[in-house]
Amino acid sequence: MNRSPDLQRLLIIGLSGPIIALNLWLLSQIYRYFENLITVLLASALLALLLNYPVRLFERTGVPRTRAVIVVLFLTLTLLLFLGVTLLPSVIDQTGQVLQKIPAWLETSRQNLEALDNFAKQRNLPLDLKGFSGRINNQIEQQLPTLPSQALVLALGTLGGLLNVILILVLAFYMLVYGDRLWNGLINLLPAxxxxxxxxxxxxxxxxxxxxxxxxxxxxxxxxxxxxxxxxxxxxxxxxxxxxxxxxxxxxxxxxxxxxxxxxxxxxxxxxxxxxxxxxxxxxxxxxxxxxxxxxxxxxxxxxxxxxxxxxxxxxxxxxxxxxxxxxxxxxxxxxxxxxxxxxxxxxxxxxxxxxxx
CATH class of the missing domain: 1.20.1440 (de novo design (two linked rop proteins))
Incomplete structure (x- = not known):
C-alpha cells in the first residue's frame, strides 16, 4: 500500500531529529579527540582566508603569488611579534591586577550594598540586597581559588601555544599557495x-x-x-x-x-x-x-x-x-x-x- 506524501514527510521529520542529534554528538566526540588538530586546521584556514586579500593586492601589482604569500606572511609575523612585545604584556599584567583586586572589590561592593539595604529597610522597602550580594559574592569567591591554578596551566601551555602559532603560519602558507587546488579537488568529489x-x-x-x-x-x-x-x-x-x-x-x-x-x-x-x-x-x-x-x-x-x-x-x-x-x-x-x-x-x-x- 502506498503511503501518502504527508505520512512520508512526517516519517522523514520524525527520523531526522534523532539522526541530527546522533551526528552532533558524534561530531562533539570527534572534536574532543582531535581538538588541537581541528583547532589548528580551522585557525590556519581562517588566517589564510584573511591573508588572501592582501595576497591578491600584491598579485594585482604583478608580484607572483608565492612571493606575495611570503611577503604577506612575513608582514603578519612582524605584526604579531610587535603586538606580542607591546600589547600582550600589558594585557597580561592588567589581567593579573584585576584578578588580584577582585576580592577587595567584592568587599567594597558588599559594604555599599549593606548600606543601601539598611537604607531600604528604614523606609520599609521590600529589598534584600544584602542576601543577594552575599550569594553572588559566595559564587565568585568559590571560583577565585581555581584562578591561580588556571593561570599556571596557561603559563605552562605557552610553549605549546607558540608551537601551534608556528604550525598555523606554516599551514596557512601552504593553504594560500595550494589551497585552491585542494579545495577544488574536494569539491569535485561531490556531485556538481x-x-x-x-x-x-x-x-x-x-x-x-x-x-x-x-x-x-x-x-x-x-x-x-x-x-x-x-x-x-x-x-x-x-x-x-x-x-x-x-x-x-x-x-x-x-x-x-x-x-x-x-x-x-x-x-x-x-x-x-x-x-x-x-x-x-x-x-x-x-x-x-x-x-x-x-x-x-x-x-x-x-x-x-x-x-x-x-x-x-x-x-x-x-x-x-x-x-x-x-x-x-x-x-x-x-x-x-x-x-x-x-x-x-x-x-x-x-x-x-x-x-x-x-
Missing amino acids: RYGIPFSQSLWLNFHNFFISQLLLALFVTAVLIPIFLALRVPYALLFAIVIGVSELIPFIGAALGIALVTVLVLFQNVGLAFWVAVLATGVHQVRDNVLAPKMMGSFTGLNPIWIFVALLTGLQVAGFLGIVIAVPIAGTIKTTLDIVRGINQLDEERWEDEELSG
Whole structure:
C-alpha cells in the first residue's frame, strides 16, 4: 500500500531529529579527540582566508603569488611579534591586577550594598540586597581559588601555544599557495548539483560574516581604547579588548562583554561605570546600525531562533571557536539547501514542460 506524501514527510521529520542529534554528538566526540588538530586546521584556514586579500593586492601589482604569500606572511609575523612585545604584556599584567583586586572589590561592593539595604529597610522597602550580594559574592569567591591554578596551566601551555602559532603560519602558507587546488579537488568529489552551490555558499557566508565580524570587532576595540583612556577607566586596554573580542559572538556577545566590563568598573566607581556602559553601548549601536548593514547585510536569511540554536550547538560542540563559526556554517547549510531546492524545482518544471510538449 502506498503511503501518502504527508505520512512520508512526517516519517522523514520524525527520523531526522534523532539522526541530527546522533551526528552532533558524534561530531562533539570527534572534536574532543582531535581538538588541537581541528583547532589548528580551522585557525590556519581562517588566517589564510584573511591573508588572501592582501595576497591578491600584491598579485594585482604583478608580484607572483608565492612571493606575495611570503611577503604577506612575513608582514603578519612582524605584526604579531610587535603586538606580542607591546600589547600582550600589558594585557597580561592588567589581567593579573584585576584578578588580584577582585576580592577587595567584592568587599567594597558588599559594604555599599549593606548600606543601601539598611537604607531600604528604614523606609520599609521590600529589598534584600544584602542576601543577594552575599550569594553572588559566595559564587565568585568559590571560583577565585581555581584562578591561580588556571593561570599556571596557561603559563605552562605557552610553549605549546607558540608551537601551534608556528604550525598555523606554516599551514596557512601552504593553504594560500595550494589551497585552491585542494579545495577544488574536494569539491569535485561531490556531485556538481551539490558541490558548486556548497562551494559558493561557503565562500559567501564566511566572506560576508566572518571577515566583516572581525573587522567590526577591531573597529569597536580601536574606538573604545581612546574613549576609556580619556575617561581614565582602570585597565582600559584590557576592558576594551574584552568588549571587542565579545563582538565576535553574534547577537549576544556585545551585551555580555559590555555587562561584564560595566560590573567590573562598578566595583570601583558607580559614575564611571554608567559612562562606560553608555559610551560602549553607543559605539556598539554605531557598529550595528551604521557599519554592519553596509558590510554584512542580512545575508544569512536565518530566523533569529535558528541563529541562537546554531550558537548553542557551536558552543556545545567546539566551545568559543564553535560560537564564532556557528552562524556562517548555519548560513552555508541554509543557502546550499535553498540553491539545491531551486535547482530541483527548475528540473521539475522543465520535466513537466517536456511532458506537455511531448
